[in-house]
Amino acid sequence: MIRKKKLAVTAVLVLTGIMVYLFLFGKLFAYSPVIIGFEKHELTHSIIYFQKGVTFDDYQKIDTLIPRVEKFHELAFRRKPEILLFSDSISYLRRSLSRARFCAFYNGRIFASPWALKEAQNGKISLEIYITHELSHSLLHQHSGLINAAGYPKWLMEGIAVYSADQMGTSVYPGREETYRMMKSRNFMPPTVFKTKNEDNIKLDVENRISFMYSEFACIVDYLVEKYGKEKLLVYMKNLTKGNDHDTIFRQIYGTDFERMLVDFRQYVLLNAESETTDINKQPAPATNEKNAGPI
Structure with a gap:
């Protein structure tokens, strides 16, 4: 009996250790209540976290995007969106769910990869456009909740x-x-x-x-x-x-x-595609097969 209890306690401790690691350094980091290794900047509309080594510091530019996103969607953020700027690629890949430049999570947090920040600095991409894109996800995720966000089209x-x-x-x-x-x-x-x-x-x-x-x-x-x-x-x-x-x-x-x-x-x-006009009311005759939604 004592041996079984020791095994049960050991299993619980191991599982707890794994979960703590995943929340602090792994794939569950986006949902962690504790953000380790980042400096926090709370602004009027957003909260920006950045890793040591991030050279981008125009946080106000990001903050001004939030009202614009809210205006288009005619929805207000229920809480300030949190945006994490990474400087270390290994850390980003360990904690992000994809290798994409940016990643928005169902709880509304947004990750920005080191290479995205570098591409923006070099003029290859517009950081404002990409962050606006991710803020749209963040806003809808906040209003959906975890379950509904996962099922959103x-x-x-x-x-x-x-x-x-x-x-x-x-x-x-x-x-x-x-x-x-x-x-x-x-x-x-x-x-x-x-x-x-x-x-x-x-x-x-x-x-x-x-x-x-x-x-x-x-x-x-x-x-x-x-x-x-x-x-x-x-x-x-x-x-x-x-x-x-x-x-x-x-x-x-x-x-x-x-x-x-x-x-x-x-x-x-x-x-x-064949004309220069884009009159939305100029429609051809209806198709006979209403289920023809695959490749032409």
Whole structure:
């Protein structure tokens, strides 16, 4: 009996040690109540943490982005977004969930990699645009909560972020016209397939797969705004933070099925990829197959 108790205590201690390590130095660091190895700067709208060695110090520039993000989304941050600036690549990769330049977590925290800060310093990317993109995620994550944030449509999350940050046509992201041309050339990622096990089965003949998909989703958001108005987009966006069924919410707000909208959108792209006009009301005849949301 005593031996069993010792083993149980040992197991608990080991598991506790592992969890403490993960929260302080591993993949759960984004959710840690304690931030070790970073200096804290609390500003009017945000909290900036930076590792020793970070040369970027214009924190006020980041802080001014928060009101702009809130204005576009017509939502206020429930708590100041926390942005962590890394100087050490190994530390970033150990604590981040991806190798991307930036990473936004379901609790609203944002990580900025050392190479992203360097690229911004060298003028390769706009730090303001990228941080604005991540702040869009952070804001929606805060309003969704952990569970609903995990279930929020991934394509819409990225489409709104790119659209609101005016990111199309900057850095590696193709602009609207270029994205239209690529879609006309039989490139299309069905939104519901994005971030699923079937995503890799969709072939895309594009230079940068990720940036194309993000611009494609931003084009869908742009289409919804131009055709139905931004107010409906915001209602759609906010309703989904409550964990509501996507297809039901879309139909209630837009008066059409999501798949039907995608068919109309792709026809609109085909029409406007061939002309200089982008009249959103100039639509071709309806397609006969409403489920044709895959590659043309």
